[in-house]
Amino acid sequence: MTGSTISYRYATQLRDQARTAYRQHDYDRAFELICRCQETDPTRAGEWAEAMKAIIAAAPSQETAETIKAGRRKDVIRCHCGTHFTRPHGNTSTQCLNCQTRKRLRQAGIHPDDPAHHQLTTHNQTARGRRPAP
Ligand SMILES: [Zn+2]
Numbered sequence: 001m002t003g004s005t006i007s008y009r010y011a012t013q014l015r016d017q018a019r020t021a022y023r024q025h026d027y028d029r030a031f032e033l034i035c036r037c038q039e040t041d042p043t044r045a046g047e048w049a050e051a052m053k054a055i056i057a058a059a060p061s062q063e064t065a066e067t068i069k070a071g072r073r074k075d076v077i078r079c080h081c082g083t084h085f086t087r088p089h090g091n092t093s094t095q096c097l098n099c100q101t102r103k104r105l106r107q108a109g110i111h112p113d114d115p116a117h118h119q120l121t122t123h124n125q126t127a128r129g130r131r132p133a134p
Contacts, residue, residue, distance in 0.1 A: 004043070011041035018051065027059045035074045035086075042076045042084040 018033035034051045037044070059065040074086040079096035087093050095103070110117050 004041075007041045008044075011037045011044065014040060015047075015051070018055075022055060022058065025058075025060075027055050031055050038074065038076045039086045045076065 014033050014037045018030045018037070021027075021030035021033060031052065034048050034055065037051075038048045056065045056069060074088055075091075076084055076086055077094065078084055079094070079099055081096060081099055083096040083098065085096040093100075105111075105117065112118075
């Protein structure tokens with residue numbers, strides 16, 4: 001099973017949970033779940049946008065709809081490296097976490113061939129349960 005298949009299935013599960021929350025008039029929860037769908041499977045952006053419109057339209061008052069939009073909304077952004085990432089609505093960051101980290105390490109004078117950087121990378125990969133790069 002590929003990563004995109006897993007993302008598709010997981011996003012579908014989240015969408016089904018969002019539908020249940022919507023039917024129970026729990027629009028805040030439904031909106032939060034659709035935000036997670038966006039993060040999980042950004043390739044279905046059109047589907048998530050339609051779901052968000054429906055949730056906001058169903059929210060009992062304009063104030064509730066605005067609260068949902070302002071407080072919970074996350075935007076899916078495409079970094080220049082090609083990675084999709086989410087940021088809170090209103091945040092202006094244009095780089096994914098990996099690119100931000102790479103930039104900050106470079107600014108601090110730490111380069112990929114630095115032994116401390118290699119040690120840190122190895123530690124992080126091990127902690128995530130992945131095999132370190134050779
Ligand atoms: Zn990036």
